[in-house]
Amino acid sequence: MAKAKVLTLLIPTDGKRVLLGLKKRGFGEGYYNGFGGKVEPSDESVEAAARRELEEEAGVTAKECVRKGLLRFHFDDKPVPWEVHVFTTGLNLEPKEPKETEEMKPQWFAVEDIPYQKMWADDEYWYPLLLAGKEFEGDFYFENTHKLVRHHLRET
Numbered sequence: 421m422a423k424a425k426v427l428t429l430l431i432p433t434d435g436k437r438v439l440l441g442l443k444k445r446g447f448g449e450g451y452y453n454g455f456g457g458k459v460e461p462s463d464e465s466v467e468a469a470a471r472r473e474l475e476e477e478a479g480v481t482a483k484e485c486v487r488k489g490l491l492r493f494h495f496d497d498k499p500v501p502w503e504v505h506v507f508t509t510g511l512n513l514e515p516k517e518p519k520e521t522e523e524m525k526p527q528w529f530a531v532e533d534i535p536y537q538k539m540w541a542d543d544e545y546w547y548p549l550l551l552a553g554k555e556f557e558g559d560f561y562f563e564n565t566h567k568l569v570r571h572h573l574r575e576t
């Protein structure tokens with residue numbers, strides 16, 4: 421199988437509130453999502469990439485970052501699967517409040533108000549595990565980029 425494209429997703433939360441961003445451009449435009457993107461092909465670590473993307477997209481630095489999961493997205497219209505490394509960080513961000521950037525409009529949500537209907541279709545399956553502090557691994561299969569047709573998800 422072709423080598424996967426490696427991406428990050430970092431979600432600041434204390435289990436009660438969660439910081440998401442409305443993606444303003446590019447892949448996933450119009451969806452709320454965690455913060456993340458491609459790992460630099462150089463020798464950047466996946467965790468360093470996760471922290472860098474949070475800084476670029478929300479203007480805040482995460483102190484500690486904990487790896488929670490691995491998601492593989494399989495698209496019938498893309499040549500290679502995407503491997504997304506999911507991290508959380510607490511709410512001790514520096515500065516405390518994020519700022520809007522060219523790429524993302526950050527917004528706080530109570531966990532019971534997470535707008536799954538405005539997010540990627542896989543999110544409603546694994547966010548509850550992440551928010552419960554669980555670790556997980558999953559495969560999600562999409563048609564025409566957006567339509568989730570099947571998935572496997574397990575706690576690790």
Ligand SMILES: CNc1ncnc2c1ncn2[C@@H]1O[C@H](COP(=O)(O)OP(=O)(O)OP(=O)(O)O)[C@@H](O)[C@H]1O
Nearest residue numbers: 427428429446447448455456457458493504540542
């Ligand atoms: C299919 N189901 C999905 N469910 C949840 N999250 C998903 C996702 N598919 C992609 N994602 C995330 O969306 C971001 C895209 O990143 P993206 O903006 O394209 O990356 P990056 O900023 O490096 O790209 P540019 O070079 O700026 O275009 C990145 O965090 C990635 O993990």
